[in-house]
Amino acid sequence: IDTPTDLIQTGRTLFPAATYDACKLTAMVSISSPDTPEELEEVDDNARAPVYLVAVVDKSGSMSGDKIKSLKETLEFIIKEMSKRDRLAIVEYDTNVYTTLPLTTMDEAGKNAANAVVKRLRTGSSTNLSGGLKTGLSLIPSDIDTKTVVSTLLMTDGHANVGTKTASGIIEEMRALQQGGVGRCTVNTFGFGKDHNATMLKDISDAAEGMYYFIENADSIATSFADCLGGLLSVSAQGIELTIEACGDNQIGRIHTPKSISEIVAGKQYRIALGDMQEGENRDIPFEVSVSACSSAEKFPLAKISLSYFNMKTEAMGECTEEICIARVAELSDEHKEANTEVNKHCNRILAADAAESAVSLANTGNIEEARSCLEKAAAEIKESVSAGDDLCQGLLQQLETSKSGLASRSTYQQAGQYQMNAFSKCMKMQRCAASAAPESWIAFPSRHQTTSE
CATH class of the missing domain: 2.60.40.740 (Immunoglobulin-like)
Incomplete structure (x- = not known):
């Protein structure tokens, strides 16, 4: 066909x-x-582009317990889904940085080597996020052609506390590498739990054309990784x-x-x-x-x-x-x-994403009431628009209301609001679903890539 x-x-x-x-x-x-018709979804791996992935894994002490167990299971799932046309590298970081798997072809021998690395993964000490990212980017060959999909998956559950610690500093280092021909790829970021720097991870993904995934609990790790990997396999x-x-x-x-x-x-x-x-x-x-x-x-x-x-x-x-x-x-x-509802609803999408982004900036400086007002103004404008009844706009209004709830107090924002708002604005601006971040965004951007490792 x-x-x-x-x-x-x-x-x-x-x-x-x-x-x-x-x-x-x-x-x-x-x-x-x-889109590929459903009857043709099960195709030979040769029908898609080869994928090169670098997994940059946080193995700091706070990743112990269920987090590291679920992360290992998810890496095993990624290895299973990759084919002999694909290549994978694994970089682990705590205070120090270790390349435990160089970029390796995912044939049977490569998968065995990768799974052995995952089984040996143990938690350590602090969080040298910048060192891990730079090492991961440096593993990507500079001569990859346009026929190959390349991405780095950056994972953390905390704040960068070793090496470069600010988003602007990390982005500057990343851009310097990429301008020099090193690590030219998308960077997808994954924030585990409610103690990571959501704005930093979103900003890094913004600078490298990737997505930011907020992973609220161990159960959602596999879902988010499967969503990301499924997308990369269908570029x-x-x-x-x-x-x-x-x-x-x-x-x-x-x-x-x-x-x-x-x-x-x-x-x-x-x-x-x-x-x-x-x-x-x-x-x-x-x-x-x-x-x-x-x-x-x-x-x-x-x-x-x-x-x-x-x-x-x-x-x-x-x-x-x-x-x-x-x-x-x-x-x-x-x-x-009479306004065109298709154009109007995407103007509303931009309006809501900008409002959420502005609210994050205001809340990060302690202006909680002003942040709430920013969201309320956007919601009121969407409600009065010609496309207010559209599924996308209804999803926007639900997410703006959730965002407003996340600004009930400074502590509520720190514990929940910042993660939801960063993920929401990212999804809306990129028009790409981040599965576990905002269920309503699935309505806006239906995806066939939301498979799980079950």
Whole structure:
């Protein structure tokens, strides 16, 4: 059975028309990756891209007991799921850093070696997170081609207390390595329990195009790792770049994405590095346009959108281009004033994610009431919007309410709120599910990758 593999790009506007006068409008680019039909999900490993993983494992003293037991079981699950086309490395860190498994092919001999390393895993002393991450990144070959999916899985249950201890310092070290051609990959972070630095882990994952997973208890470790691994095994496109170019005298304003934006021509042309997409995923990027005045036009071009990417299935570059247009009229009719619910709901998604992120920043400096007010304002705006009844928006409102509950007091925020809000904002901005972090996000971003190790 032939199945589509090309990414699909669509342009929309919040409103279908504008008057002849100069004005500001919201447009949106939507990109979708086709899903594999369920009857074809059980395919030969050769049908997917090879995966290189580096597991950077916290073995500090606080990981003892159920945490280390569940972690070992999960590493065994990862080893089992990998094929002879894949490679795995394991780095363990406490006060010191140990490469206990160099990057190894996961054939039968490699899996035996990896499982032996996991069985020997024992807890130790402090938390040299920066040392572990740098060592893990250094294990990734610099000559990996675009046909391979590469990721580092960084795990901790505490705060960095040996080596570089701040998020900004760790990110600076990571970027220096990557700019030098070392460790160019996504970094997915996993925070175990309620004593880790959630903001640090989210910031590290932000800087390396990965996800942040909040693992509340030992039972959810396997679920989160399975979700992450399932996604990596289903990457359909890499090196995705979107170019937005204003038509005529129009000007491009703010582009709502957490991804890296390069300004080609100020106000006119921008390139966004979107990283990778997994099967069945969508990326929706709202952006603002300052529209020039005109005399009349049934089809007035706002912006040209161009997409390029490496198709992991066909092992070839793909590209597509189209114009986003609106009608220009002397006077707006009632129909012209009806907002597009698809665009509106993703504006709400950005609004909620920004509010949660702002609330975290406020709460981290002790401004709990101001943080709550920030969430309440966003929720009120979503409730009044045209897409308020949409499943995504209902999920946003539920999560904003949960976030508000996590700000009942400073202690509540420290014990629970910070983890939920960081995970929530991350999921919404990335449009990627982090299974155990926020059940409501599964409604927003349905994923076939939520398998477990059972």
